[in-house]
Amino acid sequence: MSELNTLGLGEARDLLRKGEATSVELTEACLKAIEDAGALNAFVHKTPELAMERAAAADTRLKAGDAPAMCGLPVGIKDLFCTKGVESQAASAILDGFKPEYESTVSQQLADAGAVMLGKLNMDEFAMGSSNETSTYGNVVNPWRRGNDDAPLTPGGSSGGSASAVAADLCLAATGTDTGGSIRQPAAFTGITGIKPTYGRCSRWGIIAFASSLDQAGPMTKSVRDAAIMLEAMCGHDPKDSTSADLAVPNFEAMLTGDIKGKKIGIPKEYRMEGMPGEIEQLWADGAAMLKDAGAEIVDISLPHTKYALPAYYVIAPAEASSNLARYDGVRYGQRASLAQGDGITEMYEKTRAEGFGPEVQRRVMIGTYVLSAGFYDAYYNRARRVRTLIKKDFEDVFAQGVDAILTPATPSAAFGLGEMTDADPVQMYLNDVFTVTVNLAGLPGISVPAGVDKQGLPLGLQLIGRPWEEGDLLNTAYALESAAGFVAKAGKWW
Amino acid sequence: MSIDQSTAAKVAKLARIKVEEDALPALASEFNTILGFIEQLNEVDVDGVEPMVSVTPMRLKRREDVVTDGNQQDKVLANAPDAREGFFAVPKVVE
Structure with a gap:
């Protein structure tokens, strides 16, 4: 048998149920892999004792034949999720030492489904970033390298720790969150699968807020089947989140038939970006051909407002962030700056926020403050919300024409080197999300599936975008694409 | 629209983030880069389009x-x- 930590959720579940392995063995294998992978900087708060306790409890339930869906399966949790009694600081210095008195709904549901939490995963500060270089814990390193070049690469962001940990087999799967591409882009950069469900599928309660109208949690896994298993455990109505959808959660795994005959797959012409590497263009064409071979009908479509998605996002997301992050004031939780003689409450706020927030978070909070300020609210914020309506309508129009799913590249490039974008202006970094951000603005489900490698041996992903609430159908199309692409490459272990 | 140093200082004050005087020019220049990018939205005809309140x-x-x-x-x-x-x-x- 291969090392237990290299298994996916589905395989491990089956082994546990057959009694061929125990959750304690599985958890120990992951904890060992985590200990050996300090160089990746993926796990930032480890909870081995809690994990072993939960694993032992899972083994008891498995023996008793009373095992819920994810019983005994070790997973990692992004630091954005509040976990009771365990540090949860959104990779920000301003929340240094914060230990919530409560558990996020999603992580609670995973625990209720029997999953074993191994610890908390690194990320960009407050999920603001596309390269995991804004974390107070330092950069996460991608397990993948360019051929024999040992230059460290980004795992993408903001769920970079989750991506790196799953790709390096430190855990069987991990939670991520996605506001503009933060699950799908890192999944593509590390050769794993990541799905952002429809807005409202997963409760946002207890997840540290970035941009509330865009944030969604989702699983990051080693296969589409695993994504189906874990998404089902994460989804569901929660009275504590007023935007959570009161809809039944289907058995997503049972919907993976691989049969996509007669499905209409749209190829949006606006996603053919100038300067896109030839390899990505080729991968996209190959993906379309695979779906066609599987019986789908490929149609050219147009999403005319695509170009305006990123600028609209960079009004709406900072605006919501400036409001959400107003709560970090040095009064209720986290860090307070040391004050000088005579400093009043305003100085306390200003010094605390200057010390506690990193440069990218400060930049976005201030941009958000500006676009919401008197005199600019209409020109920026309301205009961006109108454009958002048009972006959503673009998708509604193509779905009304009978399109079942849309195929696009997941990212405009493969993983780049850590530090390579340091001197670029912030907008260059924002372009990473050009293919993913439309999906958040329209509230749709989107999944990134690894589909090939570039000349340097780095993984590349394709994105499928589905109709609202039809994650099951989307996962099935992704399953067909995964089967046809046959992506099995793994990062060679150097850490 | 271009942001000068005094506007940058005002925004920092509104956001309750202390920015040192000598950091203001760089901050104003970053704001201008980002706002320049955002200004593309002016190309879109949004007449009669409702601002989105809820995506679902x-x-x-x-x-x-x-x-x-x-x-x-x-x-x-x-x-x-x-x-x-x-x-x-x-x-x-309160005093």
Whole structure:
């Protein structure tokens, strides 16, 4: 048998149920892999004792034949999720030492489904970033390298720790969150699968807020089947989140038939970006051909407002962030700056926020403050919300024409080197999300599936975008694409 | 629209983030880069288009207007940088 930590959720579940392995063995294998992978900087708060306790409890339930869906399966949790009694600081210095008195709904549901939490995963500060270089814990390193070049690469962001940990087999799967591409882009950069469900599928309660109208949690896994298993455990109505959808959660795994005959797959012409590497263009064409071979009908479509998605996002997301992050004031939780003689409450706020927030978070909070300020609210914020309506309508129009799913590249490039974008202006970094951000603005489900490698041996992903609430159908199309692409490459272990 | 140093200082003040005087020129220049990017939105014809309020067309749930929570002062204060006698403590606000 291969090392237990290299298994996916589905395989491990089956082994546990057959009694061929125990959750304690599985958890120990992951904890060992985590200990050996300090160089990746993926796990930032480890909870081995809690994990072993939960694993032992899972083994008891498995023996008793009373095992819920994810019983005994070790997973990692992004630091954005509040976990009771365990540090949860959104990779920000301003929340240094914060230990919530409560558990996020999603992580609670995973625990209720029997999953074993191994610890908390690194990320960009407050999920603001596309390269995991804004974390107070330092950069996460991608397990993948360019051929024999040992230059460290980004795992993408903001769920970079989750991506790196799953790709390096430190855990069987991990939670991520996605506001503009933060699950799908890192999944593509590390050769794993990541799905952002429809807005409202997963409760946002207890997840540290970035941009509330865009944030969604989702699983990051080693296969589409695993994504189906874990998404089902994460989804569901929660009275504590007023935007959570009161809809039944289907058995997503049972919907993976691989049969996509007669499905209409749209190829949006606006996603053919100038300067896109030839390899990505080729991968996209190959993906379309695979779906066609599987019986789908490929149609050219147009999403005319695509170009305006990123600028609209960079009004709406900072605006919501400036409001959400107003709560970090040095009064209720986290860090307070040391004050000088005579400093009043305003100085306390200003010094605390200057010390506690990193440069990218400060930049976005201030941009958000500006676009919401008197005199600019209409020109920026309301205009961006109108454009958002048009972006959503673009998708509604193509779905009304009978399109079942849309195929696009997941990212405009493969993983780049850590530090390579340091001197670029912030907008260059924002372009990473050009293919993913439309999906958040329209509230749709989107999944990134690894589909090939570039000349340097780095993984590349394709994105499928589905109709609202039809994650099951989307996962099935992704399953067909995964089967046809046959992506099995793994990062060679150097850490 | 171009942001000068005094506007940058005003925004920092509104956001309650202390920015040193010598950091203002760089900040103003970053704002201008980002706002220049955002200004593409002016190309879009948005006449008669409603600003999006909710991405999913659903009515928010209502619940009974009754107390559902409370009596956990110690938990509320547990993470405070400075809590005294059952309250959050802050520098003097009123003279």
